[in-house]
Amino acid sequence: MVTLPPGPLLDSRVNAVIARLEAARRRPSNGGPRGNAANVQDPFAYADYGFSIVPEQGDLIYLLCRALGATRVAEFATSVGMSTLYFAAAVRDNGGGLVIGSEIVPQKAAAARRNLQDAGLADLIDLREGDARETLRDLGGPVDFVLIDGWPGGEAPSLARQVMEMVAPQIRTGGLVMNDNAEADYLSYVRDTASGFRSMSLPLKGATELSVKVG
Numbered sequence: 001m002v003t004l005p006p007g008p009l010l011d012s013r014v015n016a017v018i019a020r021l022e023a024a025r026r027r028p029s030n031g032g033p034r035g036n037a038a039n040v041q042d043p044f045a046y047a048d049y050g051f052s053i054v055p056e057q058g059d060l061i062y063l064l065c066r067a068l069g070a071t072r073v074a075e076f077a078t079s080v081g082m083s084t085l086y087f088a089a090a091v092r093d094n095g096g097g098l099v100i101g102s103e104i105v106p107q108k109a110a111a112a113r114r115n116l117q118d119a120g121l122a123d124l125i126d127l128r129e130g131d132a133r134e135t136l137r138d139l140g141g142p143v144d145f146v147l148i149d150g151w152p153g154g155e156a157p158s159l160a161r162q163v164m165e166m167v168a169p170q171i172r173t174g175g176l177v178m179n180d181n182a183e184a185d186y187l188s189y190v191r192d193t194a195s196g197f198r199s200m201s202l203p204l205k206g207a208t209e210l211s212v213k214v215g
Contacts (some may be wrong), residue, residue, distance in 0.1 A: 007059040008066070014089050017119040021082050022055060033077035036068040043105055043151050050080035050108065053180060054150060054205050058086035061147065064176055065090035071097030075160035076132040076163045077150040078103040080114030087145070099125050100139055102150075132163050142172040150182035158183040165189065168196070171213045179209040 002023040004015060028046060052092045053061075065087065068177065071094055073087050078101035091097040103109040109129050116122045128135035132150060146167055160183040171177065177185055177197070188198040190211045199211035 006056055007055065007062075009059065009062050009089050010087065011089055011119075014085055014119045014121065017115050018055060018058070018082065018085055020054065020081065021080060021115065025050070025052070038094065050082065050111070052079050052082035053086075053147075056179070057180070057204050057208060058083060060202075060204065060208075061086045061145070062090045063179065065145055066094060068144050068174070069094050071095065071149075072100075072139075072141065072143045073097075073145040074100040074136060074139055074143050074167065075147040075149065076102050076104075076136060076159075076167075078112050078127060079108050079149075081115040083149065084112060084116060084125060084127075085119055085121065087147070088116065088119075088124045091124055094122065097124065100136070100143070101125060101127040102135045103127065103129055104131055127167060132159070133166065136163060136167055139167065139170045141170075142175070143167075143170055144172060144175050146171060146177045146181050147180070148174070148177060148186065152181040156185050158185050160186040161189055168213070173213055173215065175213045177209075177211045177213070179211075181203065182209060183209045 002019045004019050016215055025037050043210055071091055075083055079083050087099045091099055107129055109127055148160045148164055164186055189195055190197045196215045197211040198214055199209055200209055202208045
């Protein structure tokens with residue numbers, strides 16, 4: 001079991017699941033979606049691997065959600081539920097709400113549900129299986145925070161750009177977006193002031209883009 005450094009999330013049950021997922025973190029021998037061009041378009045090729053944010057990013061998500069008083073958040077993609085744990089813990093600690101997840105690989109969706117159940121957070125999750133370009137089309141109202149961390153690479157427009165353009169109108173003014181893979185066309189979108197966002201790169205996991213909706 002991995003021992004996590006002290007962080008803002010104090011629930012021992014949630015932290016135990018996060019530590020277990022962190023201990024199980026591994027990369028495919030071929031380098032994963034970024035290292036194997038033949039499989040970069042096929043998320044099902046890595047159904048047994050959970051590509052997730054790292055705990056430092058999760059801690060930031062938790063803190064920002066607490067600061068926002070976030071009660072409605074969404075993510076692309078859920079994978080095995082690492083980011084979902086941080087979102088759900090923050091929403092619960094803010095008094096309750098909803099985390100809308102999206103995952104196209106059934107095995108990963110099932111693993112995420114098990115992990116969230118183990119953490120005692122399953123009742124806060126609406127996990128939608130299928131293509132996020134469909135499942136996140138209607139979030140049912142404004143959201144406070146969105147994570148864009150889906151399948152990287154491929155032909156432009158990237159999945160990140162497509163999903164971001166779709167969910168952007170559903171993010172409330174003052175809401176936040178985090179991106180994990182730094183897709184070039186995604187960065188071009190959020191860094192264009194005409195998009196209604198202001199954005200910066202953070203030195204987490206290589207580069208993590210954090211954006212706020214200002215209009």
